[in-house]
Structures are given as structure tokens and as C-alpha cells.
Amino acid sequence: MGQVDAVASYKHEAIARGLPYITLPKEINLGDPVFSDFYKRANYTLEADQKIINGAPVFFSVTIPNTAKNLDGAISFVNFILSKNGSQLLESQGLNPINLTSEGNVSKIPLSLKGLV
Known part of the structure; x- marks a missing residue:
């Protein structure tokens, strides 16, 4: 009881927790901008407003806020x-x-x- 067989997460989350992971092919892992058009072929609809969300590459960003104290x-x-x-x-x-x-x-x-x- 209380164990998980599998979970969907980002690779860096598994590495940070020392968990085993598999790497999905670039064609479906949302990690390669080269496949942007292919990712768009998958979508889902938000129930609340029926907005369609298309697949797209996932990016992490860095910024310096205007309010940075240092x-x-x-x-x-x-x-x-x-x-x-x-x-x-x-x-x-x-x-x-x-x-x-x-x-x-x-x-x-x-x-x-x-x-x-």
C-alpha cells in the first residue's frame, strides 16, 4: 500500500529524486522544437471554456524580474x-x-x- 508503479514527470524530477526513468522518443516527448508541427497534432479540450490546447515543445525560461533586489x-x-x-x-x-x-x-x-x- 502507498507505492506507485509509474508516474509521468519531467526527467529532471526523477533524477533529483534518484528514481529510475525512461526517455520517450523525441517525436513524442515535447522536448525537441524540430517536432513542433508533429506535437500540434495532439490536443485536448478544456471543459470549462471548450478551449483547444495543442501540443507544443516544453521550454524552461530564466528571467531577471524588474523587482530584483540584487x-x-x-x-x-x-x-x-x-x-x-x-x-x-x-x-x-x-x-x-x-x-x-x-x-x-x-x-x-x-x-x-x-x-x-
């Missing part, structure tokens, strides 16, 4: 995450390599990070 520390953290050591750390925890893009107001990106985007 802007220098926040910039240092993002620089670390984008560095070779930071990327290796993320990958060791089951996260995909970082794909640098910028969304939102690019003019608000701190100067020390602009060269990375």
Missing part, C-alpha cells in the same frame, strides 16, 4: 547558468542544453548579458 547577483546567476559549467550542471540534472533566445523587451536585457543572446 541585480548584480541575478546577472551573475544568469551568466553562470549560461556558462559551460552551468550548462553541464543543468544537463547532469536531466535538462536539455540551453538554447539562447530572447523574448519580451530586449532593450531591458542588462549589458553584461546582451552579448549572450
Whole structure:
């Protein structure tokens, strides 16, 4: 009683908990933007408003809020995450390599990070 045979979660969650996991093929794991059009073929409808939600790649993001009390520390953290050591750390925890893009107001990106985007 109280045991689970299987659970759907992100790979990094299983790794963080030391649990065994299987990796789904790229064609269905929502992790490869190359398959965006294929992912869209799957969908579900929200009961409340009948809105249709199509499959799409899952992305994790990083940002520095306007209200950051330690802007220098926040910039240092993002620089670390984008560095070779930071990327290796993320990958060791089951996260995909970082794909640098910028969304939102690019003019608000701190100067020390602009060269990375």
C-alpha cells in the first residue's frame, strides 16, 4: 500500500529524486522544437471554456524580474547558468542544453548579458 508503479514527470524530477526513468522518443516527448508541427497534432479540450490546447515543445525560461533586489547577483546567476559549467550542471540534472533566445523587451536585457543572446 502507498507505492506507485509509474508516474509521468519531467526527467529532471526523477533524477533529483534518484528514481529510475525512461526517455520517450523525441517525436513524442515535447522536448525537441524540430517536432513542433508533429506535437500540434495532439490536443485536448478544456471543459470549462471548450478551449483547444495543442501540443507544443516544453521550454524552461530564466528571467531577471524588474523587482530584483540584487541585480548584480541575478546577472551573475544568469551568466553562470549560461556558462559551460552551468550548462553541464543543468544537463547532469536531466535538462536539455540551453538554447539562447530572447523574448519580451530586449532593450531591458542588462549589458553584461546582451552579448549572450
